[in-house]
Amino acid sequence: MYNLVQRFTDDRRAAWVAFAAVGILLAVLPFLAEAGLGRSWVRILDFALLYILLALGLNIVVGYAGLLDLGYIGFYAIGAYVYALLSSPHFGLHLPLWVVLPLGAVIAAFFGALLGAPTLRLRGDYLAIVTLGFGEIIRIFLNNLDTPVNITNGPQGINMIDPITVAGIQLSQTHTVAGIQLSSTYSYYYLFLVLTLLLIFISIRLQDSRIGRAWVAIREDEVAAAAMGINTRNVKLLAFAMGAAFAGLSGGLFAGFQGFVSPESFNLMESIMVLCMIVLGGMGNIAGVILGALILTILPEALRYLGPLQELLFGRVLADPTDLRMLIFGIALVLIMLYRPAGLLPSRRRARELQPEGDAVQQEQESLHDARR
Amino acid sequence: MDIFLQQLINGLVLGSVYALVALGYTMVYGIMELINFAHGEVTMVGAMVALAVIGAIVASGVGMPVLLVMVCGLAAAVLVCAALGFTIERIAYRPLRNAPRLAPLITAIGISIILQNLAMLIWGRQYITFPPILEIERYNIGGATITSIQILIVLLSAAIMVGLLLLINRTQMGRAMRATAQNRRVAGLMGVNINSVISMTFVLGSILAAVAGVMVCAYYGMAHYYMGFMLGLKAFTAAVLGGIGNVGGAVLGGLLLGVIESLGAGYIGPLTGGFMGSHYQDVFAFMVLILVLVLRPSGLLGERVAERP
Numbered sequence: 270m271y272n273l274v275q276r277f278t279d280d281r282r283a284a285w286v287a288f289a290a291v292g293i294l295l296a297v298l299p300f301l302a303e304a305g306l307g308r309s310w311v312r313i314l315d316f317a318l319l320y321i322l323l324a325l326g327l328n329i330v331v332g333y334a335g336l337l338d339l340g341y342i343g344f345y346a347i348g349a350y351v352y353a354l355l356s357s358p359h360f361g362l363h364l365p366l367w368v369v370l371p372l373g374a375v376i377a378a379f380f381g382a383l384l385g386a387p388t389l390r391l392r393g394d395y396l397a398i399v400t401l402g403f404g405e406i407i408r409i410f411l412n413n414l415d416t417p418v419n420i421t422n423g424p425q426g427i428n429m430i431d432p433i434t435v436a437g438i439q440l441s442q443t444h445t446v447a448g449i450q451l452s453s454t455y456s457y458y459y460l461f462l463v464l465t466l467l468l469i470f471i472s473i474r475l476q477d478s479r480i481g482r483a484w485v486a487i488r489e490d491e492v493a494a495a496a497m498g499i500n501t502r503n504v505k506l507l508a509f510a511m512g513a514a515f516a517g518l519s520g521g522l523f524a525g526f527q528g529f530v531s532p533e534s535f536n537l538m539e540s541i542m543v544l545c546m547i548v549l550g551g552m553g554n555i556a557g558v559i560l561g562a563l564i565l566t567i568l569p570e571a572l573r574y575l576g577p578l579q580e581l582l583f584g585r586v587l588a589d590p591t592d593l594r595m596l597i598f599g600i601a602l603v604l605i606m607l608y609r610p611a612g613l614l615p616s617r618r619r620a621r622e623l624q625p626e627g628d629a630v631q632q633e634q635e636s637l638h639d640a641r642r
Numbered sequence: 643m644d645i646f647l648q649q650l651i652n653g654l655v656l657g658s659v660y661a662l663v664a665l666g667y668t669m670v671y672g673i674m675e676l677i678n679f680a681h682g683e684v685t686m687v688g689a690m691v692a693l694a695v696i697g698a699i700v701a702s703g704v705g706m707p708v709l710l711v712m713v714c715g716l717a718a719a720v721l722v723c724a725a726l727g728f729t730i731e732r733i734a735y736r737p738l739r740n741a742p743r744l745a746p747l748i749t750a751i752g753i754s755i756i757l758q759n760l761a762m763l764i765w766g767r768q769y770i771t772f773p774p775i776l777e778i779e780r781y782n783i784g785g786a787t788i789t790s791i792q793i794l795i796v797l798l799s800a801a802i803m804v805g806l807l808l809l810i811n812r813t814q815m816g817r818a819m820r821a822t823a824q825n826r827r828v829a830g831l832m833g834v835n836i837n838s839v840i841s842m843t844f845v846l847g848s849i850l851a852a853v854a855g856v857m858v859c860a861y862y863g864m865a866h867y868y869m870g871f872m873l874g875l876k877a878f879t880a881a882v883l884g885g886i887g888n889v890g891g892a893v894l895g896g897l898l899l900g901v902i903e904s905l906g907a908g909y910i911g912p913l914t915g916g917f918m919g920s921h922y923q924d925v926f927a928f929m930v931l932i933l934v935l936v937l938r939p940s941g942l943l944g945e946r947v948a949e950r951p
Contacts (some may be wrong), residue, residue, distance in 0.1 A: 319846055319883045331744075337744070373774060387932070387936045388935075388936070390933075390936075390939045391935055391936075391939050395882060395886075395935055395940070395941075397677070397941060398878065398879060398882045398931070398935075399931070399932050399935055401875075401930070402879070402928030402929075402931050403928070405875075405924060405925075405928055406928050406929070408927050409922065409924055409925050410925070537875070541751055544744075544748075545748055545751060548744045548745070548747070548748045549748060552742075552744065593759075593763075595755055595758075595759045596755075596756060596759035596760060597764065598755060599753070599754075599755030599756035599758075599759060600752070600756060601752075602732055602748060602749070602751065602755065603733070603749045603752035603753060603754030604758070606738065606745050606746075606748045606749045606752065607734075607737055607738065607749065609741060610738055610741030610742060610745040611745070639766070
């Protein structure tokens with residue numbers, strides 16, 4: 270912890286004050302959201318945290334190791350279905366949380382390695398399309414494994430999944446702590462917050478570890494990395510497995526939080542969304558990834574206010590806000606990328622790489638991250 | 643045997659459409675090394691525009707011959723899509739030509755979201771049906787049927803592909819395109835106007851997409867604002883299968899994917915003893931893709947590239 274603080278500033282006391290301020294802000298955030306914006310926003314915060322977890326995982330695969338993965342949501346689906354199958358009336362199994370969550374992460378990691386193994390030789394866009402196909406295969410299987418043996422309950426999905434219970438406290442019920450009533454969305458918020466902080470910590474430590482540096486080396490130049498003695502096969506597999514484990518964990522949380530899973534939640538668009546989050550925020554940079562995830566979760570929700578806004582401006586609703594919402598979302602995506610091609614908060618290393626001027630730099634940049642030929 | 647023949651015919655028809663769309667992906671990729679994710683949406687816009695024009699002509703009660711109506715619809719679709727392709731490249735890709743590789747991917751996704759939602763605002767969420775003006779003849783070949791529209795689709799796409807190959811291999815424009823694909827900077831030094839070549843590539847690809855879109859909506863008799871997504875995905879798969887960046891590969895990949903899908907859908911039930919039904923069709927396509935890429939990482943006709951120059 271001390272190292273982390275020192276990273277921000279040399280002034281230890283100021284750092285602790287800043288830490289405490291952020292901590293308090295995060296703790297009261299749901300209350301502020303409910304007071305300022307309404308009850309539904311606490312739930313949106315929960316989802317934002319889930320997406321941060323997902324984005325942090327994908328950041329390992331795409332941001333650190335430079336492996337473009339378009340089937341990432343498949344691992345999320347695996348985590349969610351592991352939880353749903355082992356902890357719902359569907360099979361009559363009700364395994365406890367500390368069994369199903371890690372199990373989901375481990376199984377997802379296994380599938381991550383499984384996907385990684387045959388695709389190690391592929392580069393760039395070929396890898397993208399194979400991972401995309403893999404994600405779709407998982408979704409199609411989830412959709413169709415209801416006959417002849419009903420495993421996943423097909424398109425109807427699985428409902429009445431057990432809510433998450435931590436240390437005997439059922440998070441789906443309202444609790445009173447120190448005179449304050451906490452409804453379930455609040456409890457989930459704090460659980461997700463703790464896990465998010467944990468994974469942020471893991472991400473930061475990974476980034477600076479031997480493995481993290483190996484990932485970056487592979488991203489920059491695989492041949493050179495191999496020449497430096499990095500076992501590229503194992504390190505790449507590890508990136509896949511690690512990213513998948515993050516996704517499996519968040520999938521399990523999603524299932525417990527939502528109480529319902531169906532294959533439709535895990536389509537390609539979701540994978541693309543998570544990818545957009547990390548690219549938009551700034552690949553390889555944890556703060557950027559978090560920012561991207563927050564923006565892309567909150568923006569579509571905020572755009573729901575377009576209806577009332579139109580009434581305010583024009584006196585009536587000119588265009589259905591639900592129709593306009595995604596349109597504006599798309600425009601925002603394009604605009605942000607046009608003005609900040611490296612993302613909102615590019616990682617320091619990448620920012621350096623993106624300094625224009627000079628053919629040498631440009632050539633280096635062209636040979637970067639791509640694996641073109 | 644007749645099931646086999648029937649599925650083969652259906653597969654070839656489907657494959658021709660895939661191939662047309664795949665050509666658009668592969669041409670853009672060959673020149674810019676960019677996955678134009680918005681390409682499927684361009685196909686959708688082509689279908690929608692054609693339907694709107696054809697519907698309007700039919701509704702106005704003008705007694706035009708069917709062929710002329712179709713040509714009007716097709717022309718409108720081609721014009722709109724060509725303009726669209728040109729605009730997309732200008733707005734979303736040109737400013738990012740020297741940006742990190744994933745940046746244009748995200749703008750492509752943004753553009754495709756925009757196009758989808760614009761189409762939804764303009765044409766609504768429901769399926770739009772093709773007016774019943776086509777008289778479809780059925781022919782019998784060895785126990786399988788083939789319709790006139792299927793024949794037309796296969797012939798038209800074959801003609802377009804031959805035309806495209808001639809354009810790429812025999813004309814000045816084509817040579818400029820090939821040069822740009824090999825090395826953009828050197829081609830520029832040799833006097834090729836890179837910007838206009840790239841614009842031209844997008845326009846060409848979009849025209850092919852428009853034709854494919856019209857074919858799809860005439861074949862299935864309907865169009866939908868979301869149809870571009872899956873079609874684009876399949877076509878991209880086809881392009882990668884054949885070796886992305888390779889024009890012949892896109893055609894081969896498209897046809898192969900169409901046939902594999904149809905045959906897979908027709909036989910997967912009996913093969914697995916009823917365990918897997920025809921809704922596993924898509925799994926089949928992706929499985930084949932993964933297998934091919936694992937065995938031949940650069941696609942069927944893709945050049946084997948060295949690790950690094």
